[in-house]
Amino acid sequence: EDQVTQSPEALRLQEGESSSLNCSYTVSGLRGLFWYRQDPGKGPEFLFTLYSAGEEKEKERLKATLTKKESFLHITAPKPEDSATYLCAVQASSNDYKLSFGAGTTVTVRA
Amino acid sequence: EAQVTQNPRYLITVTGKKLTVTCSQNMNHEYMSWYRQDPGLGLRQIYYSMNVEVTDKGDVPEGYKVSRKEKRNFPLILESPSPNQTSLYFCASSSGPYNEQFFGPGTRLTVL
Numbered sequence: 001e002d003q004v005t006q007s008p009e010a011l012r013l014q015e016g017e018s019s020s021l022n023c024s025y026t027v028s029g030l031r032g033l034f035w036y037r038q039d040p041g042k043g044p045e046f047l048f049t050l051y052s053a054g055e056e057k058e059k060e061r062l063k064a065t066l067t068k069k070e071s072f073l074h075i076t077a078p079k080p081e082d083s084a085t086y087l088c089a090v091q092a093s094s095n096d097y098k099l100s101f102g103a104g105t106t107v108t109v110r111a
Numbered sequence: 112e113a114q115v116t117q118n119p120r121y122l123i124t125v126t127g128k129k130l131t132v133t134c135s136q137n138m139n140h141e142y143m144s145w146y147r148q149d150p151g152l153g154l155r156q157i158y159y160s161m162n163v164e165v166t167d168k169g170d171v172p173e174g175y176k177v178s179r180k181e182k183r184n185f186p187l188i189l190e191s192p193s194p195n196q197t198s199l200y201f202c203a204s205s206s207g208p209y210n211e212q213f214f215g216p217g218t219r220l221t222v223l
Contacts, residue, residue, distance in 0.1 A: 004153075032209055043115075043201050043214030044154070087154065097161065097208035098169055099144070103153035 002027045006088050006102035013078050013109045021073040021105045023088030031093040033071050035064050038085045038104070047073075047086075078109045113138045115215035117202050123221045124192060132187045132218050134202030142205045143185040144169070144212065145177065147198040154201065160185055161208060192222040 003026040013019055025033065032051050036044035048057045050066040057064050061082060063074040073086055089101040115136045124130055136143065144159040146169075156169030160179040174196055176188040185204075189196060199219050203212040 006153075034211070041217075043203075043217055044212075045214070046211040049211060089154075091209060096167065097142070097159060098156055099212070100156070100170070101146075101154040103151055 002090060002092055002098070002100040004088055004090055004100050004102035006086075006105050008105060009103070010106045011108070013075070013107065015079055015109055015111050016077050018074070018076045018078070020075070021086055021107070023071040023073070023102055024069060025071070025088075025090045026069075027090050027092040027100075029093035031091045033066055034089040034091070034099070035062075035071070035073055036087040036089065038087055044087055075107065078107070080109045080111050083107055083109045113213070115202055115204055115213050117200075117215040117218050119218060120216065121219050123223065125223050126193055127191050130189050130192060130220075132189075132200060132202075132220070134185045134187065134215060135183050136185075136202075136204040136213070137183065138204060138206070138213065139182065140204035140206050140213075141182070142208045142210075142212075143179070144203045145175070145185070145187050146201045146203065147171065147196075148201060148217075149198050157187070157200075159208075192220075194222050196220065197222050 005024045007022045035047040038044040048064040053068045085104045085106045087104045145157040146154040158177040160166045202215040205212040
């Protein structure tokens with residue numbers, strides 16, 4: 001069974017204090033790893049898709065990286081508007097099309 | 112505006128009273144999916160659909176039914192709701208099963 005574990009559960013940062021979120025996964029062959037952002041009371045919003053180890057993607061202050069066992073979401077010089085829950089999800093290269101999510105990391109950035 | 116809509120947004124019901132949560136997308140997406148979100152457990156996939164008349168179970172399908180008679184609609188049916196189905200439900204769609212998903216605003220369901 002596919003497993004996705006995110007750490008830490010919660011992260012409190014000062015504005016400008018860079019940090020990283022971790023997503024560890026166990027799948028029988030990775031087809032894709034997704035990062036989403038979720039604001040309170042809203043549905044998740046897509047950030048990145050990573051497909052193979054060594055791949056990196058950036059968007060504003062966010063950078064996602066992928067290894068064979070985990071992915072990191074780096075937040076550089078965060079601002080209060082980066083406060084959200086960040087979700088990681090994996091899709092295995094099997095015959096089904098399930099998407100397995102981690103429990104998320106809630107990031108709070110204080111001004 | 113491209114979007115996924117869900118109705119109702121909030122629902123309080125009683126055990127055993129059948130209910131339907133509707134989901135509609137205007138992006139002509141083939142792939143649609145239902146999730147439930149519970150504290151500490153994250154999003155768990157209930158059912159998904161590859162196209163009209165094609166549906167398959169996710170990780171937590173027990174107690175739920177779905178149908179896909181039209182491409183744009185993917186209703187979630189609870190034939191006999193129970194308190195353990197109290198949760199926040201999200202519908203999502205994408206152009207393909209391996210592409211980014213667009214999520215609806217969520218339906219908060221309470222079963223008494």
